Amino acid sequence: MGRSPCCEKVGLKKGPWTTEEDQKLMAYIEEYGHGSWRALPAKAGLQRCGKSCRLRWTNYLRPDIKRGKFSLQEEQTIIQLHALLGNRLALQWSAIAAQLPKRTDNEIKNYWNTHLKKRLTKLGIDPTTHKLKADAYGGSGDCQSKNASHLSHMAQWENARLEAETRLVRESKLQPGSCSNTQPTCLVLNKITARPSVPPCLDILKAWQNSWSKPQQQITSQTTTKANMDNKMYQHSMYAMMHSTDDDNLESPTSTLNFPGTMLPITTTTTILNENLLPLTTTDNNTTTNMESESWRHLSLTNHNNNHPDEELLGEKRTIMENNTLSNLQDDDIMVAVEAFRTSSGYDNIVVPPVLFTTMEELSSNDAMVYDSSNDNLGAEHEENLAIMNGYGSIYNVNLEENNNKHYWNSILNLVNDSLSGSSVF
DNA sequence: AAGCCTGGCAACCGCGCGCTT
DNA sequence: CAAGCGCGCGGTTGCCAGGCT
Incomplete structure (x- = not known):
C-alpha cells in the first residue's frame, strides 16, 4: 500500500524550523490542540507538512520535554x-x-x-x-581457569538451589495448598518458578569482572558506605539465604549479586523482585533476615486488599512449590502464565520478576554468573562504565524507589505483553 | 588563522499498522 | 474485502559547533 510522502507537495518548507514557525505551531496547539496533523499546517499558517509539524512538536516544542544531559x-x-x-x-x-x-x-x-x-x-x-x-573474557589462560571456577560455582549454585527447593517442598507438604494443581495458572506459574535464577546479563558481568575489579576489602567498604548512606540498603539473593550459614566466603555465590553499583536502595516495603519467586535474604548491615514471606507477599504488595489475604498467596506458593518441575519454558508461556495469573487471581498489579523477560534460551545457555570480587579494582575512570553496569545489574536486581517500582515494572510487563500479542500500542 | 575532522542532534524519509470508507 | 488515509516508528541524513592539525 503506502503513499507518497506528504512533504513532496510543492511549496512546503523543509529543514530547520525558525523561531517564528515554532511560535506559530505552539500557539496553535496550545489553543486548539493538534487535532489532525495533516490539517494543522494550513490552519496554523505554516508552510510545512503535517508530519514535519508533528515531529517538531513531539521532539522539541512539547512543554513536558526534559532537555539536557541524561542522568x-x-x-x-x-x-x-x-x-x-x-x-x-x-x-x-x-x-x-x-x-x-x-x-x-x-x-x-x-x-x-x-x-x-x-x-x-x-x-x-x-x-x-x-x-x-x-x-x-575468554582469551587468556587466566580466563580459562576463571571459567573453570565459574563452572564450579554454577554447580554449587544449582546444588544450593535444589536443596532449597527440596526444603521448601518438604515444608509445603506440611500444609494443604489452596490452589489446585489442575489450575492452569498454577501449572504455568510453576514452570516459571522452576527456572534457575540465572541473571540475564551474565556475559556483561563477566566482562565487567575482567575489565574492572578491585580488592575485596574495597567492595566491602563500598557496600558498607553505601549502606550507611541509606539504611534501607539490602543485598538480596536466594543464594544468600541458602548460604547464610556459611562463612563469609566471597567465592560463594552469596557474593554474586554484590557487584558494585547494584547495591542500590530497596526500601523495606518495596516489592522485592526475586528472580524466581523463591525465598531470598536481605542483609541489612548487621542483620540477615529471611525474606521468604516478603518475596511471596510481593505478589500482592502492589494491590493488596482484603480479598486476597496472605494466606491465599501462601497457598498459591505451596502449590507452586509442589508442582515444581524443571520443564522447558517458552517465552510465550511466561507471558501467558503471567497474564493468566493476573486475570484469575485479581492481582492486577502483580510484579513480575524481570528475569522473566529474558529468553529462556539465553538463560539456559548462560553460565552461572560469578562475581569474583577478589579481582576487583575500582578506578575513578570507570565511573561511566559503572553506570552502565548498574543498568545491567538492575535488570534483575531491582533498585527502584518504592513509588516508581510498581509502575515501572507493570509498564514493562504491559509493554512486553502488548508486543507479544502483536498489538501496536505505541 | 584557516581548513579539516568528528561528534551530536534535529529533522527527514520510508515503511507498516490500524482505522475508515 | 480492498483501497486509502492518518499516524507513529525506526533508520538515516545532513547541518553545525567544537576540536584538532
Missing part, C-alpha cells in the same frame, strides 16, 4: 530496557521513552547511538545483543 538513572533505564526489548522484538524506542516520561524516543535513540552504544563497545559488549564479545 545515571535514565541511562540505566535505557540500558535495561534496550537489553530487555532489543533481544526479543523489534526495538521500540517509544517503549523505552515511555519509561522516561520527559524524554522523546528520538532523543533516546540519538543518545543510545551516540553515547551508550560506544561505551558498551568499549567495554567489549555487543550493543546489539548485550552479550560479551568473545575476546573480552
Whole structure:
C-alpha cells in the first residue's frame, strides 16, 4: 500500500524550523490542540507538512520535554530496557521513552547511538545483543581457569538451589495448598518458578569482572558506605539465604549479586523482585533476615486488599512449590502464565520478576554468573562504565524507589505483553 | 588563522499498522 | 474485502559547533 510522502507537495518548507514557525505551531496547539496533523499546517499558517509539524512538536516544542544531559538513572533505564526489548522484538524506542516520561524516543535513540552504544563497545559488549564479545573474557589462560571456577560455582549454585527447593517442598507438604494443581495458572506459574535464577546479563558481568575489579576489602567498604548512606540498603539473593550459614566466603555465590553499583536502595516495603519467586535474604548491615514471606507477599504488595489475604498467596506458593518441575519454558508461556495469573487471581498489579523477560534460551545457555570480587579494582575512570553496569545489574536486581517500582515494572510487563500479542500500542 | 575532522542532534524519509470508507 | 488515509516508528541524513592539525 503506502503513499507518497506528504512533504513532496510543492511549496512546503523543509529543514530547520525558525523561531517564528515554532511560535506559530505552539500557539496553535496550545489553543486548539493538534487535532489532525495533516490539517494543522494550513490552519496554523505554516508552510510545512503535517508530519514535519508533528515531529517538531513531539521532539522539541512539547512543554513536558526534559532537555539536557541524561542522568545515571535514565541511562540505566535505557540500558535495561534496550537489553530487555532489543533481544526479543523489534526495538521500540517509544517503549523505552515511555519509561522516561520527559524524554522523546528520538532523543533516546540519538543518545543510545551516540553515547551508550560506544561505551558498551568499549567495554567489549555487543550493543546489539548485550552479550560479551568473545575476546573480552575468554582469551587468556587466566580466563580459562576463571571459567573453570565459574563452572564450579554454577554447580554449587544449582546444588544450593535444589536443596532449597527440596526444603521448601518438604515444608509445603506440611500444609494443604489452596490452589489446585489442575489450575492452569498454577501449572504455568510453576514452570516459571522452576527456572534457575540465572541473571540475564551474565556475559556483561563477566566482562565487567575482567575489565574492572578491585580488592575485596574495597567492595566491602563500598557496600558498607553505601549502606550507611541509606539504611534501607539490602543485598538480596536466594543464594544468600541458602548460604547464610556459611562463612563469609566471597567465592560463594552469596557474593554474586554484590557487584558494585547494584547495591542500590530497596526500601523495606518495596516489592522485592526475586528472580524466581523463591525465598531470598536481605542483609541489612548487621542483620540477615529471611525474606521468604516478603518475596511471596510481593505478589500482592502492589494491590493488596482484603480479598486476597496472605494466606491465599501462601497457598498459591505451596502449590507452586509442589508442582515444581524443571520443564522447558517458552517465552510465550511466561507471558501467558503471567497474564493468566493476573486475570484469575485479581492481582492486577502483580510484579513480575524481570528475569522473566529474558529468553529462556539465553538463560539456559548462560553460565552461572560469578562475581569474583577478589579481582576487583575500582578506578575513578570507570565511573561511566559503572553506570552502565548498574543498568545491567538492575535488570534483575531491582533498585527502584518504592513509588516508581510498581509502575515501572507493570509498564514493562504491559509493554512486553502488548508486543507479544502483536498489538501496536505505541 | 584557516581548513579539516568528528561528534551530536534535529529533522527527514520510508515503511507498516490500524482505522475508515 | 480492498483501497486509502492518518499516524507513529525506526533508520538515516545532513547541518553545525567544537576540536584538532
